[in-house]
Every structure is written in structure tokens, then in C-alpha cells.
Amino acid sequence: xAGVTQTPKFRVLxxxxxxxxxxxxxxxxxxxxxxxxxxxxxxxxxxxSVGEGTTAKGEVPDGYNVSxxxxxxxxxxxxxxxxxxTSVYFCASSYLGSGSGTDTQYFGPGTxxxxx
Amino acid sequence: GDSVTQMEGPVTxxxxxxxxxxxxxxxxxxxxxxxxxQYPGExxxxxxxxxxxxxxxxxxxxxxxxxxETTSFHLEKGSVQVSDSAVYFCAKGGGNKLTFxxxxxxxxxx
Numbered sequence: 001x002a003g004v005t006q007t008p009k010f011r012v013l014x015x016x017x018x019x020x021x022x023x024x025x026x027x028x029x030x031x032x033x034x035x036x037x038x039x040x041x042x043x044x045x046x047x048x049s050v051g052e053g054t055t056a057k058g059e060v061p062d063g064y065n066v067s068x069x070x071x072x073x074x075x076x077x078x079x080x081x082x083x084x085x086t087s088v089y090f091c092a093s094s095y096l097g098s099g100s101g102t103d104t105q106y107f108g109p110g111t112x113x114x115x116x
Numbered sequence: 117g118d119s120v121t122q123m124e125g126p127v128t129x130x131x132x133x134x135x136x137x138x139x140x141x142x143x144x145x146x147x148x149x150x151x152x153x154q155y156p157g158e159x160x161x162x163x164x165x166x167x168x169x170x171x172x173x174x175x176x177x178x179x180x181x182x183x184x185e186t187t188s189f190h191l192e193k194g195s196v197q198v199s200d201s202a203v204y205f206c207a208k209g210g211g212n213k214l215t216f217x218x219x220x221x222x223x224x225x226x
Contacts, residue, residue, distance in 0.1 A: 107159035
């Protein structure tokens with residue numbers, strides 16, 4: 001099993017450009033998450049999904065959109081990139097939501113995005 | 117709102133020293149609590165967890181006990197190694213999500 005994979009690993013954008021980050025998991029997990037990691041701020045939840053065809057906003061959703069058309073994939077889109085979106089983006093998945101009290105989130109290796 | 121607070125780093129220790137990284141949380145009820153570790157250039161991976169009060173999570177020599185009286189989940193290890201150098205994140209579960217602390221960088225030197 002590959003676990004959670006993310007594409008691409010690195011990307012440099014100019015302000016105003018758009019891009020899509022792809023997350024894929026092969027563990028048949030229902031729940032998937034997108035986080036951003038910034039120095040001194042830990043991980044902040046952008047959007048998440050509790051199942052195929054569903055999405056919900058997290059703590060910092062502005063400027064991002066997501067889609068979960070297939071259970072194994074969760075896409076994060078930036079329609080018009082801004083320098084404030086320079087960050088490391090992590091995808092995670094879990095069988096049940098961590099609110100259930102028992103389930104672990106499994107993380108991908110991250111995508112380092114720089115917006116100039 | 118609910119939050120997780122952990123001690124700021126970096127924490128620098130000599131090999132074989134004792135490690136404590138403090139973590140406290142605010143929440144309604146009794147959430148599950150987690151410690152994740154992030155090695156350089158990698159994603160986060162679960163180190164240990166506890167799902168109810170007084171539970172002790174343990175893994176790779178690390179331990180943490182769920183203390184509801186003090187709303188704490190401090191991470192400890194009796195003898196750290198250079199290979200333990202990483203960033204450690206405390207987190208709590210709730211509402212199908214995790215809330216993370218800001219992370220504590222640990223550097224272990226020979």
C-alpha cells in the first residue's frame with residue numbers, strides 16, 4: 001500500500017495563477033483532510049470531507065476550493081494564488097473521523113508551494 | 117473555542133537526557149488526545165494516542181497520560197536519542213477533526 005500520496009511535491013506559482021493539488025489514498029478511508037503548515041502556527045485545517053461527494057470548511061477555507069468526486073481522491077484548488085498562500089500543504093485521511101475518539105489520521109508527505 | 121497549547125521550542129537535549137514536552141487543551145467533554153511526530157522533510161505520523169481519562173499511550177519509549185483533572189497530555193521519554201530529533205505535535209480530536217498545537221522542535225545532540 002502506498003498510503004497517502006500527494007502530487008506535486010513542489011510548485012512555484014506567480015500571483016494570480018491557479019493550480020490543483022491532488023491527494024490520493026488507497027486505504028479505503030471515508031474521511032479526508034487538507035491542512036496548511038506555517039512556521040509557528042502548527043497545522044490548520046483548510047477543508048475536509050466525510051465521504052465521496054461531500055466537503056466542508058475548516059478553519060482557514062478562504063481562497064481554496066475542494067472536490068471529492070471519488071472516494072480515494074481529494075483535490076485542493078487555488079483559483080487565484082496569493083503570496084499569503086505560500087505554505088506546505090498536507091493531506092490526511094482516516095477511516096472514521098477523529099471525533100469518534102479512536103481513529104488515526106494518516107498524512108501524506110506534503111506539497112511545498114511558493115507564490116511569488 | 118477549543119485549543120491545544122504546547123511548550124515552545126526548540127528544545128535542545130543531550131543524548132540520554134530525559135524529555136518532557138508539555139501539552140494542555142481546552143474542550144468540552146473528553147476528547148481523544150494524540151501526539152504526532154514530523155521528521156525533517158516528511159509528513160506527520162502518529163506517535164501515540166489516548167482515548168479516555170487516565171489512559172496512557174506509549175510507543176518507541178515515549179509515553180503520555182491523559183489527565184482530565186489538569187487537562188494535560190504531556191509527552192515524556194526517559195532517554196532520548198539523536199534519532200528522536202523532530203517536531204512533535206500535540207492534538208485533540210472532536211467533530212470529525214483534529215486541532216493541533218503549534219509544534220515543539222526537539223534537537224538531540226551527542
